Amino acid sequence: MRIAHSLQPGRLLKQDIQHLRHRYLSDWTFINQQIVASAVYVFFTNLLPGITFASDLYVLTGQQWGTIEVVFSTGLCGVIFAVEHLLVMRGIFSVKIPFLPFMAWSLIHAGWMHLLLALINAHDWTMRYVTTFSTEVFSLLNSIIYFHKAIQELQRAHDNLSFAAFLYAIIGAIGTMLVAIFLSTAEKWKPLLHPYIRMGLTEYAAAISIIIFIGMPHVGELASLDRSTLHVSTSFKPSSPDRTQFFVQFWHLPVGWIFAAILPGFIITVLFFFDHEVSSIICTIDRYGTRKPSGFAWDIVLLGMTTALCGILGIPPANGLLPQAPLHSESLMHTEKEEVLISVDGEEKVEHRDVRRVHEQRWSALLHAGAILLFVSPTFQHVLGLTPTSVLAGLFMFMGEQSLSVNPILYRFFYLLTPPSELPKLPADIKSYRGVHAYTLIQILITVVIFVVTLTIAAPVFPVLIIILVPIRLLLMNRFWDRKVLRFVDAWACRKGTPEDDKDLLASEVDEKTGAAPRLPDETTRDV
Numbered sequence: 001m002r003i004a005h006s007l008q009p010g011r012l013l014k015q016d017i018q019h020l021r022h023r024y025l026s027d028w029t030f031i032n033q034q035i036v037a038s039a040v041y042v043f044f045t046n047l048l049p050g051i052t053f054a055s056d057l058y059v060l061t062g063q064q065w066g067t068i069e070v071v072f073s074t075g076l077c078g079v080i081f082a083v084e085h086l087l088v089m090r091g092i093f094s095v096k097i098p099f100l101p102f103m104a105w106s107l108i109h110a111g112w113m114h115l116l117l118a119l120i121n122a123h124d125w126t127m128r129y130v131t132t133f134s135t136e137v138f139s140l141l142n143s144i145i146y147f148h149k150a151i152q153e154l155q156r157a158h159d160n161l162s163f164a165a166f167l168y169a170i171i172g173a174i175g176t177m178l179v180a181i182f183l184s185t186a187e188k189w190k191p192l193l194h195p196y197i198r199m200g201l202t203e204y205a206a207a208i209s210i211i212i213f214i215g216m217p218h219v220g221e222l223a224s225l226d227r228s229t230l231h232v233s234t235s236f237k238p239s240s241p242d243r244t245q246f247f248v249q250f251w252h253l254p255v256g257w258i259f260a261a262i263l264p265g266f267i268i269t270v271l272f273f274f275d276h277e278v279s280s281i282i283c284t285i286d287r288y289g290t291r292k293p294s295g296f297a298w299d300i301v302l303l304g305m306t307t308a309l310c311g312i313l314g315i316p317p318a319n320g321l322l323p324q325a326p327l328h329s330e331s332l333m334h335t336e337k338e339e340v341l342i343s344v345d346g347e348e349k350v351e352h353r354d355v356r357r358v359h360e361q362r363w364s365a366l367l368h369a370g371a372i373l374l375f376v377s378p379t380f381q382h383v384l385g386l387t388p389t390s391v392l393a394g395l396f397m398f399m400g401e402q403s404l405s406v407n408p409i410l411y412r413f414f415y416l417l418t419p420p421s422e423l424p425k426l427p428a429d430i431k432s433y434r435g436v437h438a439y440t441l442i443q444i445l446i447t448v449v450i451f452v453v454t455l456t457i458a459a460p461v462f463p464v465l466i467i468i469l470v471p472i473r474l475l476l477m478n479r480f481w482d483r484k485v486l487r488f489v490d491a492w493a494c495r496k497g498t499p500e501d502d503k504d505l506l507a508s509e510v511d512e513k514t515g516a517a518p519r520l521p522d523e524t525t526r527d528v
Contacts (some may be wrong), residue, residue, distance in 0.1 A: 005491040012121045012297035017064065020295060027362040035359055037203030039367035044210055045327055045399055047372050048392050050074050050386065051230045052153070056315060058239060063196040064099050066239030067232050069315040072246065072376050077306045077318035078369025098257075100243075100314045104250035105258050106391025107311025110272065114304025117273055123296040130493045132408075133443065133477075134469040139326065139407050140447045141462070143456065145351045146400030153393035157228055165225040169390035171211050176394025181401060182210035203331075206398060215392045228389045248314040267460065268317070269308070274463030276303055281493045283329045287406070290360060327399060328365075330406065332358040409447075412440040412489070427488060436487035472500055 054070040146304075150173065157169040177313045183205035186198040201208070217227050229398075231240065232370055238246060280299065283289050310317040338355045341348050374380055390471060415423055423433055430436075445452055450465050 007120070010119050010121075012123055013118050013301065016295040016298035017261070020203060020298060027360070030359070030361055031363045032359070033199070034203055034332065034334060035361060035364045036367065037200075037207075038209045038328065038359075038364040039371070040204060041331045042328050042364065043368040043371050044206060044395060046078070046082055046344075047375060047384070047386065048073065048210075048230070048395055049149070051232065052149075052389070052392055055231050055409070061099060064139065064240050064243075064314075065316050068236065068239055068376060071233075071372060071381075072313075073310055073315040074316075075317045075369055075371075075373030075376065076313075077310065078365060079373060080302065080306055080309075085427070098253060100248045101250045101253040102257055102261055104311035104314065105253060105261035106264040106268060107317055108308045109262050109303040110256040110309075110317075111308030113265060113269040114273065114300050114307065116264055117269070118300040120298040121297065122273065123277065123300070128494075129470050129474060130278070130467075131470070131473055131490050131499060133473045134280060134466055134488050134495050135278065135493050136407060136409050137443050137447050137450070138278050138466050139403060140284060140409050140443070141450055141454075141466075142326070143400045143404040144447065144451050146396045147401065148451075150393040150396035150400070153389050153396065155394075157389060160228050161226055165227060168217070168222065168225055169228070170422060171388035172216070172388060173393035173397065176209050176213045176391050177401065179398040180206045180394070180398045183208055206395065209390055209398075210387075210395060213394065214387055217388055230384055230387045230389065230392070232385040233378070234381065235378050236376050243314065246310060246313045246315065250312060271460045271463055273300065274304060274318075274467050276300065278463060278466055279325045281401065283325050284494065288358070290358060325404060327351065329358050329400060332364065334359065340381075408441060410441050413444070416440065427484070429484050430482070430488060435482050436489055439485065439489050441479065514526045 050070045051067055054065070054067040057070065058066040107142060114139045154166075154169060154173060157168050158333070161169060183201045186193075186201035189198055192198070217225065237244070243316055276299065277296070280296060333356055335354050336357055337352050340351050342351050343349075375384060415433060420433070426433065426436075447467065450462055453459065453465065454462050473490070483500045489499045491498045
């Protein structure tokens with residue numbers, strides 16, 4: 001990728017629209033039971049946490065945003081554009097400012113700023129430089145946040161319930177997680193049960209567990225215990241008693257405040273862009289085997305449009321601090337047979353191999369978002385109100401486990417606890433695991449530091465901290481780690497190869513032009 005190409009305005013957007021025209025119909029031509037199961041899973045992982053965050057929003061925004069706004073926003077934006085994120089807004093605006101008109105202008109400004117980022121091909125720069133070092137830290141951070149949210153729900157239960165009810169809340173939370181994990185392994189129970197039953201238990205593991213533990217508190221003596229359930233709305237109207245419709249007369253704001261809204265609009269744009277970029281990069285790494293062309297620039301345009309639309313409607317934008325797109329991708333993973341041409345004794349033969357891929361389609365996003373949109377009705381809101389918060393805590397723990405279980409940091413952490421004699425063999429040019437262990441520990445330490453930041457009022461800037469890891473990896477870490485180790489543990493997130501490979505290629509090109517003797521790729525090494 002050449003810098004000159006990056007400076008051609010609208011190049012990526014034009015490219016994405018062309019790709020969209022060719023792939024759009026194929027996105028709708030395939031649907032199966034796994035896609036439906038994925039929609040059910042993402043429905044719960046989006047809706048239930050969103051309602052929990054709504055109670056915080058209700059307080060932080062002076063009763064302007066509550067449950068109905070969060071559900072409406074999540075469903076509406078999901079139908080327009082499969083945005084699997086939830087927003088946790090911090091109290092950064094003074095209550096003396098008319099909140100909704102000012103917020104509307106902030107989101108409108110964020111909308112045109114997103115369009116500007118798409119036009120200047122901003123994704124080129126993140127795609128060129130982001131490595132798995134940053135994406136693994138981001139994924140680990142998400143896992144920690146999920147577990148932390150579960151602990152927060154149990155802390156609320158401790159504060160609001162009797163001791164007996166609190167003990168059952170712990171049992172319900174752990175039970176929800178363990179049953180979901182247990183059922184998710186049903187495919188491996190062969191020869192028990194019919195294959196279709198095992199498949200159904202695996203794909204609907206989280207939904208089955210949630211339903212079981214929603215009903216359990218109503219059985220026998222447990223029904224006499226007090227319990228904390230999700231706070232829901234009783235009608236389809238704004239949370240604030242001062243509002244009668246989902247529309248903001250945003251033009252009724254002094255011109256000075258309109259221009260002042262550019263600053264929070266810029267902050268929101270930075271947050272959304274980096275959050276969406278890192279999440280999208282994680283969902284398109286080699287692990288998921290995606291084959292259709294990506295549409296990063298078009299995604300940013302849609303994100304800007306939905307952000308501005310949410311501002312005009314007076315609802316929170318459906319993007320932000322808890323990216324769930326990786327969980328969506330994980331739920332769509334399946335095994336395919338792939339034909340590969342191999343050469344054996346000079347003869348070409350076809351070999352069939354099992355490869356893991358995701359189902360690339362739009363149905364799961366549309367189905368789960370459409371289902372969420374149904375839950376703005378009072379009847380479905382009443383059903384949601386039956387959900388104990390302990391079940392939500394269990395769902396958070398299950399989401400954390402699912403995210404953590406596929407993170408390479410976890411397995412490298414296990415290497416730290418493994419006797420040297422039991423460790424897998426390293427490539428011949430790496431002397432010991434010392435550099436690998438140091439790399440893993442620094443990732444964990446950085447994740448903990450960023451997590452602490454998310455607990456403060458500076459939480460919205462955490463995607464920027466993730467991006468700051470990029471120059472740290474490319475400019476600083478090669479001074480302390482052996483190039484061979486970095487090549488072994490890290491790679492480009494959006495393309496083949498590693499930063500070390502690119503440096504070797506550049507050095508070779510320079511040597512060819514200058515006529516100097518070629519250098520060995522790894523002649524410069526470090527102790528670590």
